[in-house]
Amino acid sequence: QYSGPSYEKVLEIRQKHITPNIVPHFKKPLLIHNGHMQWLFDHEGRRYLDMFGGIVTVSVGHCHPKVNRALEKQINTLWHTTNIYLHPKIHEYAERLTAKFPGELKAVCFVNSGSEANDLAMLMARLHTGNQDIITFRNAYHGMSPYTMGLTALSTWRFPLPGVSNGIHHVMNPDPYLGIWGGAACRDSPIQTDRKCDCTSESGCMAGARYYDQLEEVFKYSLPRGRVAAMFAESIQGVGGTVQYPKGYIKKAAELVRANGGVFIADEVQSGFGRTGEHFWGFEGHDFIPDIVTMAKGIGNGFPLAAVVTTPKIAALLGQALHFNTYGGNPMASAVGISVLEVIEEEQLQKNSLEVGTYFLKSLAKLRERFEIIGDVRGKGLMIGVEMVSDRAARTPLSAPHVAEIWETCKDMGVLFGRGGLNGNVFCIRPPLCITYDDVYLALNVLETVCKQHLEKRLRNWRRNV
Numbered sequence: 381q382y383s384g385p386s387y388e389k390v391l392e393i394r395q396k397h398i399t400p401n402i403v404p405h406f407k408k409p410l411l412i413h414n415g416h417m418q419w420l421f422d423h424e425g426r427r428y429l430d431m432f433g434g435i436v437t438v439s440v441g442h443c444h445p446k447v448n449r450a451l452e453k454q455i456n457t458l459w460h461t462t463n464i465y466l467h468p469k470i471h472e473y474a475e476r477l478t479a480k481f482p483g484e485l486k487a488v489c490f491v492n493s494g495s496e497a498n499d500l501a502m503l504m505a506r507l508h509t510g511n512q513d514i515i516t517f518r519n520a521y522h523g524m525s526p527y528t529m530g531l532t533a534l535s536t537w538r539f540p541l542p543g544v545s546n547g548i549h550h551v552m553n554p555d556p557y558l559g560i561w562g563g564a565a566c567r568d569s570p571i572q573t574d575r576k577c578d579c580t581s582e583s584g585c586m587a588g589a590r591y592y593d594q595l596e597e598v599f600k601y602s603l604p605r606g607r608v609a610a611m612f613a614e615s616i617q618g619v620g621g622t623v624q625y626p627k628g629y630i631k632k633a634a635e636l637v638r639a640n641g642g643v644f645i646a647d648e649v650q651s652g653f654g655r656t657g658e659h660f661w662g663f664e665g666h667d668f669i670p671d672i673v674t675m676a677k678g679i680g681n682g683f684p685l686a687a688v689v690t691t692p693k694i695a696a697l698l699g700q701a702l703h704f705n706t707y708g709g710n711p712m713a714s715a716v717g718i719s720v721l722e723v724i725e726e727e728q729l730q731k732n733s734l735e736v737g738t739y740f741l742k743s744l745a746k747l748r749e750r751f752e753i754i755g756d757v758r759g760k761g762l763m764i765g766v767e768m769v770s771d772r773a774a775r776t777p778l779s780a781p782h783v784a785e786i787w788e789t790c791k792d793m794g795v796l797f798g799r800g801g802l803n804g805n806v807f808c809i810r811p812p813l814c815i816t817y818d819d820v821y822l823a824l825n826v827l828e829t830v831c832k833q834h835l836e837k838r839l840r841n842w843r844r845n846v
């Protein structure tokens with residue numbers, strides 16, 4: 381039972397006292413007051429299926445009983461020491477988290493947010509390589525601290541601050557759907573929508589090679605003596621609209637970066653912890669091992685916790701000076717982190733992500749066959765993007781008011797999706813990994829209904845105009 385201030389009072393406080401940067405979703409914002417697993421409940425007791433997981437953050441389920449118990453136990457034992465003393469939880473967690481990584485990735489530094497993790501990764505890369513320049517993709521989102529704001533390339537997220545982009549190069553996004561080369565077949569996905577790769581030559585798909593040429597040009601023409609500190613990439617671009625790269629591109633890019641003195645940083649903030657289904661880490665889908673990995677969100681199921689994992693050699697350089705983070709790796713966050721790892725394992729959530737996610741993808745691809753408004757369906761596991769278009773052949777994004785209307789109707793019908801991409805026209809699906817086939821069925825039904833409604837509306841308008 382909701383017992384907080386009235387809905388109107390909450391809106392008033394928000395207007396008067398909360399900075400305007402966080403725009404609430406929906407025309408009539410939801411007042412959510414509790415959650416259980418894949419479900420959220422508003423102040424009037426209405427239930428919503430959470431297909432966005434608090435922006436990919438709730439990995440094992442809202443208020444998961446085991447995670448809650450672990451946190452409660454820790455709260456009654458010890459909250460805080462700022463890591464100036466030893467405490468068992470951070471050590472136990474460090475060992476268990478690094479065990480999840482291949483190769484030399486065995487040193488971890490805990491922080492509190494994805495932006496902090498990416499800041500630290502930049503520092504590590506620059507210290508290790510002695511170089512300054514960093515490469516990211518034009519469509520990337522890597523955080524909102526002044527440092528990472530420079531990495532983030534989406535114009536909608538950028539402020540005119542001096543200095544944030546010093547030494548940062550935004551290279552062409554290897555996007556086979558909206559980019560100039562490629563097609564659905566260039567991507568590593570369990571489904572192929574009908575737009576086949578249109579760049580195939582005798583030696584196979586050329587999209588990856590063409591985008592790679594563009595990257596090489598940046599090394600040749602833009603980097604000082606061709607040297608680089610790092611390249612950042614997500615395994616699948618999240619905020620950018622669930623963008624998948626042509627097969628083989630990332631592995632080749634990492635080789636190029638290393639050959640020119642740099643390290644490769646995989647941002648696994650969205651794609652880690654089993655989200656992509658077939659692997660625990662998204663980068664494993666690209667068949668290479670990065671030098672530095674950053675993670676947040678799903679790592680703590682919503683608790684403020686993030687981390688950077690790297691090799692002991694790269695990590696050693698942080699010892700040159702004191703590097704301090706008051707809350708990083710605190711006992712509560714560590715207890716939560718351990719229990720999240722346990723739940724993923726015990727409930728086989730990576731397997732669930734693969735099975736339920738692949739079924740979801742295939743069903744969405746079928747829905748696309750029936751509705752022109754769905755331009756593209758892509759992703760892996762439970763990291764799915766549905767791109768809404770007004771003209772499928774031209775891939776014209778559906779206009780913002782239409783997207784907003786459809787999105788809002790889904791909410792009114794009880795299913796919450798995210799939105800992403802430069803034009804905000806990609807429905808981002810990132811539910812807690814515990815969702816079931818029944819949940820998928822509900823989400824598909826709602827999507828089918830809104831697509832039908834949109835089509836009927838278009839037909840009515842068309843008839844009126846003839």
Ligand code: PMP
Nearest residue numbers: 493494495521522523649650676
């Ligand atoms: N990297 C990626 C890929 C993200 O999606 C985000 C957050 N949306 C961040 C970094 C930044 O994380 P935080 O908001 O915790 O700083």
